[in-house]
Amino acid sequence: MHARELKLVPHIPLPLEALSELTSNLHWTWDRQTQRLFKSLDPRTWQKTGDPLQVIAAITPAGWQMLADDPTIVAATRHAADRLRSAMTDPRWFQARAQSPLELVAYFSPEFGISETLPQYAGGLGVLAGDHLKAASDLGVPLAAIGLLYDEGYFRQSLNADGLQQERFPPLDPHSLPLHATDVQIAVDMAGDLVRANVWRAQVGRVALYLLDTNVAGNSTEAAAITDRLYGGDSEHRLRQEIVLGIGGVRALRALGLAPQVFHTNEGHAGFLSLERARELVVSGLTFGEAIQAVRAGGLFTTHTPVQAGIDRFTRELMEKYFGEFAQECACTLDELIAIGQHEVVLPDETEQDKPVHDTPFNMAVMGLRLAGHANGVAQLHGRVSRTMFAGLWPNVPVDDVPICAITNGVHATTWVGEHIAPLLAQSVGPYWYEADAAAWRGVDRLDAHDVWVARAKGRAELVAFVRSRIGNDPLNPNALTIGFARRFATYKRATLLLSQPERLRALLLQSDHPVQFVFAGKAHPADQAGKDMIRDIELFARQLEVSHRFVFVPDYDMAVARAMYHGCDVWLNNPRRPLEACGTSGMKAALNGALNCSILDGWWDECYDGNNGWAIESVADAELNDTDLVARDQFEADSLFDLLEHEIVPLFYGVGAGTGNGSGLPHGWLEKMKNNWRSLGPFVNAARMVRDYTTELYEPAAAAALVTRP
DSSP: OOGGGGGGOOSOOSOHHHHHHHHHBTTGGGSHHHHHHHHHHOHHHHHHHOOHHHHHHHOOHHHHHHHHTOHHHHHHHHHHHHHHHHHHHSOOTGGGOTTOOOOOEEEEOSOBOSOTTSOBOOSHHHHHHHHHHHHHHHHTOOEEEEEEOOSSOSOEEEEOTTSOEEEEOOOOOGGGSSOEEEEEEEEEEETTEEEEEEEEEEEETTEEEEEEEOOOTTSOHHHHTTTSSTTOSOHHHHHHHHHIIIIIHHHHHHHTTOOOSEEEEESGGGTHHHHHHHHHHHHTTOOHHHHHHHHHHTEEEEOOOSSGGGSOEEOHHHHHHHHHHHHHHTTSOHHHHHHTTOOOOOOTTSOTTTOOOOOOOEEHHHHHHHTOSEEEESSHHHHHHHHHHTGGGSTTSOGGGSSOEEOOOOBOHHHHSOTTTHHHHHHHTOTTGGGOOHHHHGGGGGSOHHHHHHHHHHHHHHHHHHHHHHHSSOOOOTTSEEEEEESOOOGGGOTTGGGGSHHHHHHHHTOSSSOEEEEEEOOOOTTOHHHHHHHHHHHHHHTSTTTTTTEEEESSOOHHHHHHHHHHOSEEEEOOOTTOOSOOTHHHHHHHTTOEEEEESOTTHHHHOOSSSEEEEOOHHHHTOOTTOHHHHHHHHHHHHHHHIIIIIHHHHTOOOOOOGGGTTSOHHHHHHHHHHHHHHTTTSBHHHHHHHHIIIIIHHHHHHHHHHOO
8 A cells, every 4th residue: 555545544543644644755754753653553564674655555454443543653643743744834944044035946966865765876976965855854945856766776786606796676666666746747859859757756854856757658768768777878878867857857847837046956967957947048038148147147066076087978979969959949059059068178299389179078067067156065175176176167267266165065964873872962962963053062071971882882783683684694793893884886985995904904803802893885886897896805805704703795785774884883984095085974974873983084084083083094195105106005094094993993992991880891082082073073064064054155145146147
């Protein structure tokens, strides 16, 4: 039974409409009280799936009658529904900004990690987008989101007998997902093929997320396959997806009757939205140049990559195929349109004076920056890297003045913090700890050491149980120092850095008095053989008999695996090659759960590490090694990591202090570092701070400019 059918069940006094509302609101299903309610409806199905829809579907008519006769269940359902309605309608932070010019933001992204029950995400970009929507809802920021509904989402992962990643792409039925049909359909010309897309809505608190689906009756086989798979296919397939996302997304907003002032492009994949907006303005009477200026006023572009290789590029041949007629509708030549995504380059054998313009690929980030009046990176270091990376677009501007600012990412705290930690934060920081300021977070100093240690032990024990249920044997020790590494397996993240010194690693793992254990998880892109090789190397090391009980790889990484690891790991490991980590929010989620970060000073950690809230792995920038010698660099940074583990981290975790009463026999140095971690990071790494920053520093200025230029 689908949640939307609950109201059709007759003669049952249980407030079924309330359950339907709760089940279909993806943000509210993260609420702990709501989760406890669904668990009480059917504990076995909840334990197995964690999916409210499947819980509802599993309950028989007789089961519904039993639940309706339980006054506790009825009261809990009504209470949860009241809290949902309050969260959806009560004034929040934004409603107090009486003079704000902002009316509506349109937030475009190719993926959204809202919940594992809606598998439309691959990694950090999507999870960040999901956290952005949840925080916008919490703060009452007026925002609507646009993405694609993929038939297969991202792949499911398993490992074969040789430790190699295997991918499965199970099909998804939109009618079995927490989605609502809008009955809106839009069309986009795709090189002479009229592609129709249905628009679905996922409700994320107050925020509506609209997803476009081309698997529509009447479409050609090629058209129907456009939204087949997240990050699948060749360059042309990617281009077709991005046309639907950008151009189709704007048309969907218009068909829904929405008129955003601000268009926020989360990475370059949706960048064609700006060309569609320009086309609209040309049709209304502006010249192409005037339309571009008007579009820029309300445009915001967020870049998430510090390397050129991470940016989509398309050949002139493809652009001509798909944008020849579109350029005519924009009253410009194809060359003028393509030039928006190009910039001058000088080949090594040419003189500076020649400076010819070559037939360079169409660069989605270049277009995004050119058509946005505001642009930002996602950490302060990433902002500096981005200003250097794209300085050529502003040839007469000093690098430090390149107009790309930075707003450091944050994470949606209540999504990621476990039930073992949240009560402690509510007790010490306040009931709204997830939005609290630095003064409130100093309340963690009042926490009882014993309570904190018991809570951490509970999270670690739950992680051990989770891992054992996933991999089918009996590894890990619930009392051992547990170090986690979970993320996308890209080569620059160096998941195998520890394996570069296997004997030193074995010595750590096999200590009898101070045991250390590692939990790894993550996926490599199906086309990334180097990433797959790293997974294989970790898995094969984990299969060695003498270390298999203390070194594990958990397959099929998703949000559920991530949460278990954030809740249970004592240390969060991150060792990328600086400065290739744009932000890297996994460490933020672990930190809010009381885990201590051990990381290269890259991404967010570069600005947040203070010497007392975790550890910094010394990098080549500090040692002044030749950065081009990657072998020497990896060796140096691996040495630094092992030194920290051997001489600081392990001794501190097992260093029992004297203490008195409940605090006797506890590692007080470690617990003090945990409090430093919370005190310094709690008010900063949450997504509420991030969205407030976006609103005041970018959304509202863009909205004010858009009001002036609105045709």
